[in-house]
Amino acid sequence: MWRPMQPICNKFDRPLEILQELHVIIIKSAILLTTRKKQHKSAPLGNITDEIVHIFSLVNNSDFVKEVVYTEGNNKPPSIICYTKDMMKDMTQFLKSDNDRILGVDRTFNLGAVFVTNFVYKNTNVIRKETGEHPIFIGPLFLHWEGSYLNYHTFFSHVKARIQESVKIIDLRIGSDDESGLTKALDDVFSYPGTTRMLCTKHMKNNISDHLKNKVGCNDKDRLQIIDNIFGSNGLVTTDDSVEFDLKSNEIAEKYPQFATYFKANLKYRLFDHVSVPMKQLKNQDRLWTNNNCESINHVFKKSINWKPLSLQDLVTNLHDITKVHFADLKRAIYGTGNYELFGNYTSHKVSLQCWLSKTPEQKDRLFLKLVNDCKTANSARVVRAVNTNFEIPLPQRLAIKPNQNKRSRLCRTKPRY
Numbered sequence: 001m002w003r004p005m006q007p008i009c010n011k012f013d014r015p016l017e018i019l020q021e022l023h024v025i026i027i028k029s030a031i032l033l034t035t036r037k038k039q040h041k042s043a044p045l046g047n048i049t050d051e052i053v054h055i056f057s058l059v060n061n062s063d064f065v066k067e068v069v070y071t072e073g074n075n076k077p078p079s080i081i082c083y084t085k086d087m088m089k090d091m092t093q094f095l096k097s098d099n100d101r102i103l104g105v106d107r108t109f110n111l112g113a114v115f116v117t118n119f120v121y122k123n124t125n126v127i128r129k130e131t132g133e134h135p136i137f138i139g140p141l142f143l144h145w146e147g148s149y150l151n152y153h154t155f156f157s158h159v160k161a162r163i164q165e166s167v168k169i170i171d172l173r174i175g176s177d178d179e180s181g182l183t184k185a186l187d188d189v190f191s192y193p194g195t196t197r198m199l200c201t202k203h204m205k206n207n208i209s210d211h212l213k214n215k216v217g218c219n220d221k222d223r224l225q226i227i228d229n230i231f232g233s234n235g236l237v238t239t240d241d242s243v244e245f246d247l248k249s250n251e252i253a254e255k256y257p258q259f260a261t262y263f264k265a266n267l268k269y270r271l272f273d274h275v276s277v278p279m280k281q282l283k284n285q286d287r288l289w290t291n292n293n294c295e296s297i298n299h300v301f302k303k304s305i306n307w308k309p310l311s312l313q314d315l316v317t318n319l320h321d322i323t324k325v326h327f328a329d330l331k332r333a334i335y336g337t338g339n340y341e342l343f344g345n346y347t348s349h350k351v352s353l354q355c356w357l358s359k360t361p362e363q364k365d366r367l368f369l370k371l372v373n374d375c376k377t378a379n380s381a382r383v384v385r386a387v388n389t390n391f392e393i394p395l396p397q398r399l400a401i402k403p404n405q406n407k408r409s410r411l412c413r414t415k416p417r418y
Contacts, residue, residue: 048077048113048312051311051312051313052068052077052078052312054313055068055078055080055312055313055316056068058316062320063084063085064082064083064084064316064319064320064323065080065081065082065316066081066082066083066158067080067081067158068080068081069081069154076145076146077145079142079143079144079145079151079154079155080114080142080143080144080316081140081141081142081143081155081158082140082141082142082143082316082319082320083139083140083141083323084320084323084327086327086372087137087138087139087140087323087327088139088140088162088163089369089372089373090123090137090327090330090372091103091119091121091137091139091140091163092163092166092167093372093373093374093375094121094122094123094124094137095163095167095172096167096375097124097374097375101121101172101173102121102173102174102175102198102289103119103120103121103139103172103173103174103175104119104120104121104174104175104176104291104293104294105117105118105119105120105174105175105176105182105186105294106118106120106176106177106291106294106295106298107147107179107182108297108298108301108302110302110307110309111301111302111305111309111310111315112309112310112311112312112314112315113145113309113311113312114143114144114145114312114315115143115144115145115146115147116141116142116143116301116315116319117141117142117144117152117155117182118138118139118140118141118142118294118297119138119139119140119159120136120137120138120139120293120294120296120297121136121137121139121293122134122135122136122137122293123135123136123137123330124343124344125330125333125342125343125346125371125372125374126330126333126340126341126342126343126346127340127341127343128339128340129339129340129341130339134343135326135329135339135340136293136296136297137326138297138322138323138326139159140155140158140159141319142155143312143315143316147179147181147182148181149180149181149184149185151181152181152182152184152185152186153185153188153189155185156185156186156189156190157189160189160190171194171195171196171281172190172192172194172195172196173195173196173197173198173278173281174186174190174195174196174197174198175197175198175199175200175289175291176197176198176199176200176291177199177200177203177291178199178200178203178204178207178270183197183199196274196277196278196281197274197278198274198275198278198289199270199274199275199289200289200290200291201231201237201275201288201289201290202290202291202292203291204231204267204270204271204275205227205231208226208227208230208267209223209227211262212226212259215262216258216259216262218256218258218259222256226252226256226259229248229252229255230252230267230271231288235248236248236249236252236271236276237271237275237276237279237288238276238279239276242272245272245276249263249264249268275288275289300322301319301322304318304321304322305318330368330371331364331368333350334349334350334351334356334367334368334371335350335351335352335353335355335356336350336352336353337353342371346371346374349367349370349371349374351367
């Protein structure tokens with residue numbers, strides 16, 4: 001029986017439907033590829049041993065990991081010292097240029113399986129456009145597994161040796177909280193005559209308050225009064241000399257006998273050596289020093305990981321990324337973009353955006369290094385402080401020369417005019 005031929009259905013007669021199908025296939029393929037890349041990227045190297053081996057490889061393949069420390073008989077994994085060349089150069093320049101310089105150091109918790117101890121300082125080359133304040137920069141970092149004296153001593157000795165390559169440390173101030181292993185290592189490593197170690201008064205207030213509340217059972221009124229007698233505007237730490245300090249110390253001990261034993265054994269001499277005396281050396285002598293710069297950086301660290309602990313390799317990468325952002329903004333300040341702008345005498349390093357874009361990468365690096373290594377501009381406002389008093393004067397010129405003299409002094413002897 002004859003039947004009419006059915007019309008042949010050609011798929012190309014439905015171009016819109018075909019394009020929609022292809023679009024769905026492309027999207028699914030892209031999603032699958034992205035998922036596989038993410039799985040491959042975030043896949044762990046294995047156990048902690050594999051991560052340590054990967055860190056070892058970064059010593060020669062990365063500008064960030066500088067040293068991996070593993071000693072005989074140590075029951076902990078190796079510790080890691082991290083910084084870039086730019087970080088060390090900038091911190092060294094800060095030590096040479098700022099007359100009121102304070103290096104902060106603190107240990108950060110809950111970033112991963114390791115503790116992170118790092119230096120911080122305020123970069124005086126630039127200011128933030130929004131606030132007009134100097135930004136906080138990160139110095140060398142130490143990833144370690146315990147807070148022992150030997151661990152801290154290893155880290156501080158490494159940093160000291162690198163600093164001494166280009167700067168003679170005089171009148172250096174280092175601030176921290178009252179962690180015993182850390183403070184003992186600081187005293188032993190940075191044992192210069194002019195070095196002053198400062199203690200965070202916020203941490204000391206908290207420690208005193210906890211002792212009075214939990215060990216002594218002191219009421220709130222007396223607890224606040226004791227803290228005010230020590231840290232208030234007319235408190236113990238504001239005394240002018242050791243005689244007045246001893247008199248006020250005895251008054252506090254007699255007025256609060258339940259606090260006297262703890263005060264004399266744990267606080268008195270630390271308050272004098274690391275709070276009262278260093279305050280007299282600062283320009284702003286009415287302000288108690290706190291380690292807020294370190295606490296701010298600790299918050300930056302935790303915010304960058306979204307308060308979720310990272311594996312060792314991811315943590316190292318994350319810390320490196322944070323430091324790269326800081327120095328990228330510092331470089332952008334040279335040509336007037338970014339979050340920072342050049343400050344004070346350092347504005348002489350500013351160039352126009354068009355000039356910057358016309359430079360080669362090598363020329364841009366030279367301009368950036370010129371800013372980082374600038375000590376002549378910074379030293380223009382240096383002062384000289386007397387050894388035994390707080391008296392200071394601007395740094396005088398080395399030689400009093402004649403107007404328009406352009407020869408060495410030995411060649412400019414006075415000659416008879418007739």
